[in-house]
Amino acid sequence: MKRVNAVVVGAGAAGGIVARELATAGLSVVLLERGKWYTANDCRKDDLRNQRTTVLGNAFGPEDEGNPRVWVDSRGEANVVLPSEGAYQNNAACVGGGTLSYGAMAWRFMPQDFRMRSTYGAPQGSSLEDWPIGYDDLEPFYDKAEYEIGVSGDESGNPFHGPRRRGLPMPPLPPNREFGILEPAAKRLGLHPFPIPMLRNSVPYNGRGECMRCRWCVGFACEVDAKNGSQNTVIPSALATGNCELRTQCMVREILTDERGRARGVSYFDEKGRLQEQLSDIVVVSACAIESARLLLNSKSRLFPDGLGNRYDQVGRNLQGHHYTGAMGFFDFETYDDVGPGASIAISDYNHGTPGLCGGGLLANEFIRLPIHTLDRLPPGTPRWGAGHKRAMREFHRRTMIVMGPTQQIPTADGRVTLDPAVEDQWGLPVARLSGNSHPHTFEIGEVQARRAEAWLKEAGAVETSLMAGRPEIVSSGQHQAGTCRMGDDPHGSVVNRNCQVHDVDNVFVIDGSVHVTNGGFNPVLTIMAIAYFASDALVRNWKGTGFRS
Amino acid sequence: MCGAGPARRAQMKARKEPGAVTRRQFMAASAMSSAAWAAGCTSQSGDWESLSEDQAGTLAVICDQIVPADDFPSASQAGVVTYIDRQLSRHYRRHRMAYAHGLEQAESISAKRFGHGLAQATAEQRLQAARALEQENRTFFELVRKHTLEGYYGSPRHGGNRDAVSWRMLGLAEPPVRGRARDVFSKGTRS
């Protein structure tokens, strides 16, 4: 197989951008993706089989067969879990990755989110740190992501965001009914509500149409291609350069290294299960936090007996996602209008600045709900089955609002990905083993956030409310997974440098959510995209002709 | 032979066929049925893929306690038994044993308490049996509850929620009416 300049592992949010940036700069790129290139037709809005409701499986990968993981519960017992089960902490396995079926909230982190340790100090038992880069370093690349991938919204009502060079390229979608109810209530509470920025066309953009405002949003691929993911933006344009080849259903086994400890390419199983080698000058790992860590750990050799980049036992640590909390409000009037995407209004008042709390998070109304989502979201005391349950479904499906948000996680070194010593996947590779728990302070912040959400709903007229704030005994990661290959200046406490380059192997890069030092109180995808642009920019600047020199 | 279920068979029998089966067809049918039999098509399964007729009857009773009829259909009327039956041969294959035991247990609860099966039980007895099942085998009852609600409120394509009846009950149009063209014609000329 022809040697290329770069192999990119994973065609998700970050991998797609890296492939496109490198291909545009003239590098030859092979983009390897373990999943398929799905379309909306592969799910056709199946309420029971999509990427959010997975009772009949994942619509956009991985399949339940042959892709297990192991989850170590709080009693220390190892459980084999399937991709459609919650404890698997799945994101997706397909071209586009999570961006094919996400809800598409497009948040920038705030400047404080990059300086968590110096702002708040590290709570005991945590591994809270500052990023080696700041908001200002990423700002141009946030902007690039907003314009190239396409974001709609209007940040002018949000006084808390960091400085930005210009507004968003598209206006927000017209408000839905929940927006109309929640906005005045927030203002009465002295809060600063504004429309949620979304990677979603509100008007025609980049040759594709606008959101049709249907009932099936997060968890589904968009039938009108109004949700902007890497699969309908950067990946087609990477392929159009002629410098990039996409190979789907290719599972990378390991990163190959030479006797000097530099990467020389990857070996992978192709769609027919045959083992192949693709040699390259550089290797970019963009497989999402859990799988990126697993790939590094699986890349063992004489020089790297514990896995590539893992000299100081850092790979796989600080696994974090978001601890979601909030409240349900039940109303004596209809709040549901059957207009997607439903999620429309947010406040950023509580992301930072609460005395005694290490950060916080945004609060927003939840995405439009399908009936299947209401089953267990009924007023407290509702019978769980029988005539009473059916009555409550009829009464409250259209009279419920949910306000919730991602609580900024306090990372710990124990929340981690390792390799399971016993369980292997369909290719015979050791699977990811997830262990640890969220830091207790995360739960404390989450509980405060839930009460704030409740107060907002009460102000909006909820006649009854119910808090959504558990203390799950499981490490949170899922679709917002991050942190496992931390970015830092000190090789003893991190895996990659500020340019996402593995500390001791200069031609291997990890570019995805894995490098997040902390994960913000926001959905992380726009930050992942900005980092992909940022790291690609550095990579291209340092690229010298046919080989990479650091 | 793989026969149609009793209900369906009755429906077919009730209608007088315009022409009796000819001798030729009979010969062919005999040849074919032996071939089918030889190939292992000896299933007795009636209308169901995974359940026996009796199991389906018991399951229908339990499902209908979880979603009873009001002015909208009950779970079994909306096809939930079909949903569960199909999935027990597909995604829920791993729950087959749980169903076999759980349904048997439901019948034995009825037999013990009321002296007859759930099929003969009164509405009140059925509800009591469901409550007793919930107490005695919570794991199974939770499984049926989950599957029943999925079938009733999920996508019609899987056999439950027939004609999207539960969505209509909640005031949700299916399929929803959504226009796409951008042009606004109300002032324009296009017809």
Place this chain on the structure above:
Amino acid sequence: MMRVLRFVAVLVGSAVVVAVVGVYGASSYYTSRHGAGCANCHEMADTVGYVHGSAHRNVGCLDCHDTRLTTKLRHIAVHLSRRWPETIRLRDTDVVAMTTACEKCHEQEYATWHAGPHSATYRQIFTDAGQNRKQQLMDDCLRCHGMHFDGAVRDLVEPMNRTGPWRVVRAGFADQATMPCLTCHWVHREGAVETRPAERISVAGEDVHDSLAFFDRRERMHFAAAELEIPAVYDGATAVKVSPDRRQAICYQCHAPREPETGSAAAIHHWGVQAGSGDDRTPMGVHEGLSCFSCHQGHNENARASCKTCHPKMSDCGIDVEKMDTTYSNAKSLHNIHWVRCADCHQHGIPKVGQKQPAASSQ
């Protein structure tokens, strides 16, 4: 050697006999007794059961469905391996193969459909440069055009960009109808058998012909017209009066209004979906409240000669109503027939009924 050869010959001969008898037997068996044979495979029972309650109960399965040997063998293989899909349905090739089957009995309806825009082909819809340059093709196009197509739009058309030139890549589909009979008709429908036309053609909203149903691509099943939504449409903030004719619910599935656009007055004021937006043609103005079927013929959209159903030949102004300046007589008219108002022509005030007056200058 001879014995071996003879043995082989006997073996081959027997195999041929078994195959012939088997396939022939299978055909006869499956098609006997109006599908009862088919229904014996229990995965087919529902499908066959439905048709027995429909107007087509006396039509044999093979009168409409494909009978090729390969199909039969596939059915047998699927049955024996128990790998049938959750719901038995027609594949897109099956739909294509049976499009003309309806014509055998419904000649008139088929001919009118064929003559009208609803028989548009995949080539006509999906290689239209004017459309494809404006916006990239997407899966949602298939909701109304090609709802039976088993694939994504990228499996149908190439290239997937806005520069073209485009061509239909799915073999055999370019000249097939995107909206065949099965789009609006549910042949295996549940419910009562055929009633007399006088009983079924009703505007009361209750008694819609059972077979009128829209094929929903997502669920891959029909939804009866009686259960489909007729949306509440608005003209600005005012609700438009919509005819209660339930048959229209089928039309609204594709000729649908849309949510107000970002920045529009309707969006800012939270008004509902607007008449005349998207693909909607809900009549406003003088024709408000009329059903689509008051003027249009369902099978080919034709509205020819429909004016005189209600209008006298000459209007009060002495103008032939069919020649008034609307899009009915002239497609380029500024006065769309769906929302023309009295004031559009009577710019100097609307004359009272019965008062003879020359028409406004435009006509």
